[in-house]
Amino acid sequence: MDTAFKNKKSLNKNLNPFVIFLFVVLLIYSLTLIFMISWGFMTSLKNEYDFHGGRGHIANYLGLPRFSIWKDKSVFTNYESVMGYFNGGTIPANKNYWYGFNLDIDMTKSGYAKFIDLLSNSILYAICGSVVIALVPALVGYLCAKYPYKFSSLIYTITIVVMVLPLVSATPSKIVLMQRLCIFDTIYGDVIVNMMFPNMYFLVFYAFFQGVSGTYSEAAEVDGASQFRILVTIVMPLAVKMMTTVILIYFIGRWNDYATPLLYLPSHPTLSLAVQQVIQGSNIEGMTGTPAKIAATMTVALPMIILFICVKDRLLGNISMGGIKE
Amino acid sequence: MNSESIITSGEELNGGNGGSGLPNNVNYKPPKTLTRKTKRLIFYTLMIAIPFINFLVFYVYVNIDSILMAFQRYQYKTNGEMGFDVSFTLDNFRVVYEYINRSDYWYMIGNSLTLYVIKLFFGTGFALVFSYYVYKKFMFAGVFRVLLYLPSIISGVVMAMIYTYILKDVLPGLSNGKIGYLLDTADGAFPALLGYTIFFSFGVNVLMYTGSMSGINESVVESAHLDGANVVQEFIHITIPMIWPTMITFIVSGIAAMFTDQMGLYTFFKDVAPPGVSTVGYFIYTRTLHADMVGDPNAYINLNNPDIKISLLSYPQLSALGLVITAFTLPLALFAKWAMTKFGPSAD
Numbered sequence: 105m106d107t108a109f110k111n112k113k114s115l116n117k118n119l120n121p122f123v124i125f126l127f128v129v130l131l132i133y134s135l136t137l138i139f140m141i142s143w144g145f146m147t148s149l150k151n152e153y154d155f156h157g158g159r160g161h162i163a164n165y166l167g168l169p170r171f172s173i174w175k176d177k178s179v180f181t182n183y184e185s186v187m188g189y190f191n192g193g194t195i196p197a198n199k200n201y202w203y204g205f206n207l208d209i210d211m212t213k214s215g216y217a218k219f220i221d222l223l224s225n226s227i228l229y230a231i232c233g234s235v236v237i238a239l240v241p242a243l244v245g246y247l248c249a250k251y252p253y254k255f256s257s258l259i260y261t262i263t264i265v266v267m268v269l270p271l272v273s274a275t276p277s278k279i280v281l282m283q284r285l286c287i288f289d290t291i292y293g294d295v296i297v298n299m300m301f302p303n304m305y306f307l308v309f310y311a312f313f314q315g316v317s318g319t320y321s322e323a324a325e326v327d328g329a330s331q332f333r334i335l336v337t338i339v340m341p342l343a344v345k346m347m348t349t350v351i352l353i354y355f356i357g358r359w360n361d362y363a364t365p366l367l368y369l370p371s372h373p374t375l376s377l378a379v380q381q382v383i384q385g386s387n388i389e390g391m392t393g394t395p396a397k398i399a400a401t402m403t404v405a406l407p408m409i410i411l412f413i414c415v416k417d418r419l420l421g422n423i424s425m426g427g428i429k430e
Numbered sequence: 431m432n433s434e435s436i437i438t439s440g441e442e443l444n445g446g447n448g449g450s451g452l453p454n455n456v457n458y459k460p461p462k463t464l465t466r467k468t469k470r471l472i473f474y475t476l477m478i479a480i481p482f483i484n485f486l487v488f489y490v491y492v493n494i495d496s497i498l499m500a501f502q503r504y505q506y507k508t509n510g511e512m513g514f515d516v517s518f519t520l521d522n523f524r525v526v527y528e529y530i531n532r533s534d535y536w537y538m539i540g541n542s543l544t545l546y547v548i549k550l551f552f553g554t555g556f557a558l559v560f561s562y563y564v565y566k567k568f569m570f571a572g573v574f575r576v577l578l579y580l581p582s583i584i585s586g587v588v589m590a591m592i593y594t595y596i597l598k599d600v601l602p603g604l605s606n607g608k609i610g611y612l613l614d615t616a617d618g619a620f621p622a623l624l625g626y627t628i629f630f631s632f633g634v635n636v637l638m639y640t641g642s643m644s645g646i647n648e649s650v651v652e653s654a655h656l657d658g659a660n661v662v663q664e665f666i667h668i669t670i671p672m673i674w675p676t677m678i679t680f681i682v683s684g685i686a687a688m689f690t691d692q693m694g695l696y697t698f699f700k701d702v703a704p705p706g707v708s709t710v711g712y713f714i715y716t717r718t719l720h721a722d723m724v725g726d727p728n729a730y731i732n733l734n735n736p737d738i739k740i741s742l743l744s745y746p747q748l749s750a751l752g753l754v755i756t757a758f759t760l761p762l763a764l765f766a767k768w769a770m771t772k773f774g775p776s777a778d
Contacts, residue, residue: 113767122662125565127570130558136629143600144592155597167602169527180488240481259478266489268682268763276745277496278488299484304679325466329532331473353634360585363696367719380587384700394503394595401588412583416576420637 136207141405149179156393164375168271182399189400190219190378202344217373221413225376226359232291232363234354237305238347246339250318259301260310273292275367282368305350309343316342345418352419358409379404481496500750514723522750529743535713541620542710546688548624550681553631558630558677561639562665575640582633590697593626613698617708627693635680642673671775678770685763688716689755710755717743 149169157163161173162220171179178184190194201222249254278297279288287293329337340347358364362377373381382400410418484676500522503516530536564575581589594613601609613616646669654668670677696701696710701719703712725744743751 118521120661122660123563123568123667126559127568130560130563130570130574130578133629134574137577137580140589140592141580143596144588147595156603163603167604193727243477247474247478251470253471253474255474259482262485267679268686268767269760274492274496274749275714276721276748277499278492279718280499280723280745281492281495282490296484297488299481300488301481301485302489304683307679331470335477351666357584360587363715367715376585378589379585380697380700382632384490384589385593394599398591398595401591404585405588408585409581411581414466416579420575420579 144398146394148182149403150395152393182396185396186400186403187219222375222378225372230355230358230373230410231296233298235297237349240299241301241306242309242347245306246313247311249313252311262305263302289371320370352415376404438764496749500753502746522747523665526747526751528716537715538708538710542689544759545693553628557632557635560637564640565643579633581630584696589630616706623693640669642676646672682763682767685766717748721745721748
């Protein structure tokens with residue numbers, strides 16, 4: 105009886121015109137999105153004559169790939185072309201990301217990046233940056249929340265001010281400074297510059313640590329644990345889920361980012377940057393057709409789609425400026 | 431036992447050495463133990479020092495240097511030595527003004543403002559109602575939540591290319607050429623790019639707004655329902671006031687980023703966006719990519735298309751442009767924050 109009443113109440117709630125309108129808009133939005141991604145994947149499997157028509161075939165812009173057109177070739181020929189293009193030594197690079205670790209990789213001699221270089225650059229650029237960007241605001245957020253000195257209030261105020269201050273074009277000055285410090289275009293330079301606390305996630309961590317009880321820390325302190333040990337063994341494990349979420353958000357963002365590496369790591373091409381160069385190049389042999397170019401973009405997208413499927417529950421946890429709900 | 435309670439001074443211990451087992455003539459001084467307060471202060475100082483120094487160097491110094499750079503001119507040394515001769519000048523502002531004037535780039539400011547306003551009303555508006563839908567767990571809310579976040583997962587390069595080729599190949603192909611390639615026309619490119627920007631802008635915003643909404647006290651919502659409030663009234667009179675501080679942060683941050691937003695133009699067009707489409711953010715980004723300390727506004731480069739040129743502005747000239755834009759957006763952002771705090775809805 106009670107369940108039936110609840111169901112009826114829920115149905116009434118869902119049949120509100122406002123809710124129905126939102127449902128329709130979201131449905132259209134979702135279907136458009138699914139169509140675009142599916143279209144991209146399907147097109148990446150098409151032959152150029154299948155897609156644009158020609159040689160007796162009619163154009164097939166929206167349909168499924170006609171695999172018979174490939175004849176004896178693999179349906180993944182476009183992907184093979186992409187790999188061949190990347191491995192053909194066509195993406196200029198003076199170094200790869202390992203350069204910052206002083207490891208000698210072949211690319212540093214050839215001056216061109218291969219697929220494995222692009223991949224390692226992408227992974228390291230994404231991992232190093234995301235860990236630092238998540239760790240520093242978490243640490244500073246903890247210090248400000250649990251050590252109520254006046255300096256902590258100053259840090260909090262600085263963060264708020266920095267977030268609303270619209271300072272434009274400090275990029276040239278930052279590049280010049282990095283060049284003077286000899287950290288421009290290096291992995292450690294990228295890590296050092298990203299050790300910044302004034303950002304949105306400082307507020308998220310600050311709110312989170314304010315809500316964490318100090319009982320365990322105090323008990324450990326009485327038992328003789330050092331402040332550092334309390335941080336590592338008690339506090340950080342409490343925040344590890346939220347840190348993982350923030351790291352994942354930044355990892356995905358940095359994997360997809362090509363504009364920042366182009367500016368600050370010009371001789372360390374990432375996969376995203378290489379793909380951007382492929383699709384903008386107009387006279388690249390074997391990469392001129394729409395399906396081949398779409399296949400190139402899919403090489404960047406597929407790892408993130410797989411990662412998203414694996415970690416979507418963690419990624420979509422209720423993160424907010426008031427902390428996180430597990 | 432509190433660690434402070436075990437701290438003792440040498441004087442106390444030495445007071446007759448009673449019970450210590452030491453002869454009276456031995457002046458025993460126990461090792462000094464740090465108080466809990468001191469230990470906490472040392473730890474705090476050590477841990478916060480590096481991030482704070484980093485902030486001083488890469489934010490404070492960089493921005494001060496950027497302001498100073500706007501008034502500097504760098505010239506190669508004439509005596510054959512390496513390095514630059516640096517002099518103070520106001521010339522950078524004149525060069526940038528003349529450059530923009532000569533190239534008729536003033537429309538960029540209008541484009542950036544249009545982009546912000548459209549993003550504010552449509553982007554933020556839709557993000558809020560979508561977040562509300564997800565927060566209230568209406569039909570298929572879980573599925574929509576995943577799909578709304580999907581554009582944040584997939585590279586902008588990928589979505590931009592799919593969008594480009596749908597406009598370039600699919601629409602003209604299916605309409606037998608009646609619909610042209612929108613991104614190639616002066617009238618069609620900007621609206622098409624605006625639509626693209628808004629369509630893919632919901633991800634993190636929906637995540638944050640939904641998170642804030644989930645922090646609303648259920649008893650407040652229940653009592654509103656008992657008073658006869660429907661979902662629209664709940665959204666306007668309870669949800670929006672409750673998440674107003676989060677909205678202020680997003681909207682004010684948006685003003686701060688108004689003139690750095692590229693609208694994805696570099697992804698679509700690399701260095702050569704069609705006339706009438708550029709934003710200030712795109713202009714600054716592409717010029718910074720090709721800039722150096724000296725610059726030469728009369729020298730041109732173009733890596734892709736020799737017909738379209740990009741002039742070489744110097745870092746100081748770009749800093750001058752940034753300074754002028756900051757002078758415009760700083761009061762705007764501060765005013766918006768003040769006005770939204772003072773006149774916005776209250777959680778009470």
